[in-house]
Amino acid sequence: MQLALTPEEADFRDELRTFYRNQIPAEIRERTRTASEANRDDIVATQKILNDHGLAVPNWPVEWGGKDWTPTQQQIWLDEMQLASVPEPLTFNTNMVGPVIAEFGSQTLKERFLAPTAALDIWWCQGFSEPEAGSDLASLRMTAVRDGDTYLVNGQKTWTTLGQYADWIFCLVRTDPAAPKKQAGISFLLIEMNTPGITLRPIRLVDGSYEVNEVFFEDVRVPADQLVGEENQGWTYAKFLLGNERNGIAQVGRTKLRLAEIKELASAKGLLGDPLFAARLAEAENDILALELTQMRVASGSEGGKPNPASSVLKLRGSQLQQLATELLVEVAGPDALPFDAGGGISTLEWAQHSAPRYLNYRKTSIYGGSNEVQRTIIASTILGL
């Protein structure tokens, strides 16, 4: 057992730390640190820089730009990125559809999609959830009926994050409604967003933000060569994808930065001397440290590439602590949390104006990526044998 990084790992960390701070423009990192909404241009610009240096998709197979790093190196790559407030590569591209195409797609699909996916020349969005298929994803109804060289697609997807920026969407569709099990009749289909018959409708969230959408498909004709892998095997690919989706979802680095920011603001307001507040903050710091160490254990124990069921712990606890940080910031703001979007002309600072909306927005973190109840079910069944 050895807590410290090996000298090689420490060098690796230092190189990345320097790279992120020198190569990613300071204004992008500052906007990322303070912004409450994703900035499309910053995400694209950053992923291009990362990709130019071979750092956008280290988790992919080497022949498609991957790095063959150890899980510990992967973790360092991500932690340092978060600590430097660098926008992460678009997860739909790098953690979701890219690895699925690389693992299950034909050579033609790989050559067509993987390079532009890594470079973010294609912005992907995720077409999984439907109005009647949330946690019970396999109940999805959107149909794709084979008709010659095309599929005729009808149905609706929802909660499509950043769909307003997307060029393509990867969808789970029902290709065999008569299959004996509902999981058995599902396929994984790639669809260009500007195909006739697709309409996008924004869903405004409780904080006034616009990050998710409904996507409607009406007699959309999709070339059959955009099917990934085999027809009716989509559920297997989806499970593979969902295992990867939890990569990095704990957001340990970002939460640590948020807590440091909260401490600085609380200190300026004299709140750090309040024993009740200080106790909450000190406990939150301990909680994030315990999660970080757990993440280190999971990373160093997952050699061999198998998803570790303990990653459910990271998602569950990580989302709780992200939420806790937003809650503490509202506490620091106090009555200054009330004004919203009032600009810089009043005494309430911008961070305080955004604190409560972000708190409300972050209730999403225990719902997306497999709700925390789903994570508990995974823990109970796969780890505890219940």
Add this chain to the structure above:
Amino acid sequence: MDFQLSEEQVLLRDTTRDVLSRAYDPESRLQVVNTDLGWSRDVWNQLAEIGILGLGFDEDAGGQIEIQVVLTEIGRRLAPEPVVHAALGPGALIAEVGTAAQRSVLDEVAAGERLLAFAHSEPGMRLSTTEVTTKAAREGDSWVLSGRKNPVLAGDCADTLVVSAALPDGGTGLFLVDAAAARRQPYRTFDGLRGAQIDLERVAAEPLGEPIDASTAIDAAQVRVTAALSAEALGAMEEALRLTAEYLTQRKQFGVTLSKFQTLTQRAADMYVSLELARSMALYAAMSIADGNLDPAIASRAKLQIGRSGRHISQEAIQLHGGIGVTDEYPVGHYAARLTAIEHTLGSSQDHLHVLVGQLGDYEVVTV
């Protein structure tokens, strides 16, 4: 960064687990706990044979990771032998500050032939501090101690006491005292273990090493013992959860096993989360010490998490069992008792949170 045990450490874990599971099932444990001594000389000798009672005295024989591994097994079986309080904790103090002659008693300790206790805690002391009211005085060429120490864990059976006392010229020194020379009032602790109040009235004492301030060594000893107790708590939590999960798959109500009720399985999953967070912090404490870092703040971090997780797991383990969970016959309540006792040994979660609050302004981003 490496969280894997070495082959030797795995062997030590398995051997300890084997010895303790042969010695104790819940019923035989209760019988032993209810004897006068409260633990088994026979098991003690077996632990000595494996080399467990000398862990940490001699770095070659094994350090904090080995202690972590062994104490987790002790926690898992709720073995009542006072390995930490009668051997490892005070033994490490003697190893660190004792003279060569004084260190020679460690061979007897490691062989299971001499029992120690660290008489440091005093009435009114909450968190471990090095400030004590017991006084050391020089009488001619020798020293005498006067004061009250309570609770002294394993103080009931100790042959030799390591006693902390205020020095005449300031600072806190350490002394060896023949336990027979002190007045002691032995008792059971609520978790079935043993302790004593020790009253010293001008009792002859021998300075451990030089009669100088030993605050640093006392702090270091408390850090090591906190890590060891954290490991023990981890083992207890692991077993409490295992018992609970097993019970949920066996006990039937409304015609089905309890594992069919999500209201219960979801809570068991949360217990697992608590367990893994506790494991991370217990390992953090042990690995830091193994790296030579005896920062008390790390011990506070571990103790805080252990306290939170221990409380959560022990309360839920009982609740998910139902009435049987609060019986003497069934083990889960005893795990809760031990976890509660550990919570109030060497500072509670709240005490350690105070320590962390006090350091909050010293750094920006919290780091490992």
